[in-house]
Amino acid sequence: TQLLEQSPQFLSIQEGENLTVYCNSSSVFSSLQWYRQEPGEGPVLLVTVVTGGEVKKLKRLTFQFGDARKDSSLHITAAQPGDTGLYLCAGEGRDSGAGSYQLTFGKGTKLSVIP
Amino acid sequence: DAGVTQSPTHLIKTRGQHVTLRCSPISGHKSVSWYQQVLGQGPQFIFQYYEKEERGRGNFPDRFSARQFPNYSSELNVNALLLGDSALYLCASSPRPLQETQYFGPGTRLLVL
Numbered sequence: 010t011q012l013l014e015q016s017p018q019f020l021s022i023q024e025g026e027n028l029t030v031y032c033n034s035s036s037v038f039s040s041l042q043w044y045r046q047e048p049g050e051g052p053v054l055l056v057t058v059v060t061g062g063e064v065k066k067l068k069r070l071t072f073q074f075g076d077a078r079k080d081s082s083l084h085i086t087a088a089q090p091g092d093t094g095l096y097l098c099a100g101e102g103r104d105s106g107a108g109s110y111q112l113t114f115g116k117g118t119k120l121s122v123i124p
Numbered sequence: 125d126a127g128v129t130q131s132p133t134h135l136i137k138t139r140g141q142h143v144t145l146r147c148s149p150i151s152g153h154k155s156v157s158w159y160q161q162v163l164g165q166g167p168q169f170i171f172q173y174y175e176k177e178e179r180g181r182g183n184f185p186d187r188f189s190a191r192q193f194p195n196y197s198s199e200l201n202v203n204a205l206l207l208g209d210s211a212l213y214l215c216a217s218s219p220r221p222l223q224e225t226q227y228f229g230p231g232t233r234l235l236v237l
Contacts, residue, residue, distance in 0.1 A: 013166075044228075051128070051214050051228030052167065097166050111180050112157075112226065114166030 012036070013100055015115035023123050025087050030096055030118045033080045038100030041074055041081045042112070046095040088122045095119050126151070128217050128229035136235045142203045145232045149196050149217030155179070156198040157226060158190055159214040167214055173198055174221040210236045 013034045022028055032041070040059045044052035056065050058074035058081060065072045069092075071084040081098055099114045129148045137143050149156050155174040159167035172180035173192035192198045196217075202209055212233050216226035 015166075049230065051216070051230050053228070054225055057225065099166075111169040111172065111182060112159075112167075113169070114159075116164070116166045 013098055013113055013115035015096075015098055015118050017118060018116065019119050019121075021121040021123065022088055024089060028085050028088055028120070030083045030085075030098075030120075031080070032082065032098035032115055034100060035079065036100065036102065036113075037078050038102045038113075039078075040101045041078070042099045042101065043072055043081070043083055044097040044099060046097060046117070052097055085120075088120075090122045090124050093120055093122050128215055128227055130213075130215050130229040130232050132232060133230070134233045134235075136237065137205050138237050139205055139207060141205050142201065143205060143234060145200045145202075145213050145215075145234070147198045147200070147215030147217075147229060149198070149215075150227055153217035153219050153227075154196050155218045155221040155224070156192055156196065157216045157218075158198070158200045159216065160184075161212040161214055161231070163211070170200070172221055179221045205236045207236050210234060 016031050040057050042057045043055045045055055046052040056072045061076045061078045063074045069086045073082050095117045097114050097117045099112045101112055131146045157172040158170040160170055161167040169182040170184050171190045176192045187203045190200045212231040214228050214231045216228045218224035218226045
């Protein structure tokens with residue numbers, strides 16, 4: 010079974026600070042996706058990274074896919090209260106246990122940005 | 125354009141009962157996936173359907189079943205509910221089943237007492 014470990018699980022920072030969230034696995038994924046989820050809503054896709062070593066930027070958010078396509082990081086510069094939410098990474102690939110092609114999610118990082 | 129819609133939004137059941145959750149995909153999307161998100165955890169894959177056929181199944185017991193209709197909407201059924209089935213059930217749609225962006229609905233919050 011594929012597993013994705015996210016760290017930290019909780020993060021509370023002051024507005025303007027920088028932060029990095031990590032997503033690690035022993036499995037190789039064909040792609041890795043980052044989502045943001047707010048209470049009472051479904052996850053919303055932020056970015057998909059496909060190529061090992063790929064870096065994508067979305068305004069103040071920088072996403073990186075590891076060279077071996079097993080890990081990823083999300084870096085937020087100058088965090089704002091509007092960045093508050095649950096950040097989820099998800100790897101796409103075939104689960105050897107279930108035998109199906111699926112998205113495997115990490116447990117998420119709950120970010121609170123204090124004004 | 126309407127996004128993925130799910131009904132009901134909230135549901136309370138007792139142990140042993142069964143439940144049916146419904147999902148309407150984005151227009152033009154033929155693939156629907158179901159996920160279970162327990163409080164404090166990330167979503168866990170349950171099923172994927174494409175063109176009315178099951179294309180993938182996660183590690184869930186046979187009490188969980190699903191189907192997809194000719195209009196690509198989908199139902200998730202759970203029989204003999206357990207307390208541990210309490211969760212947010214998410215539906216996601218995509219044009220095709222693999223390597224496509226999945227768009228999630230708001231979910232159905234199920235509480236089993």
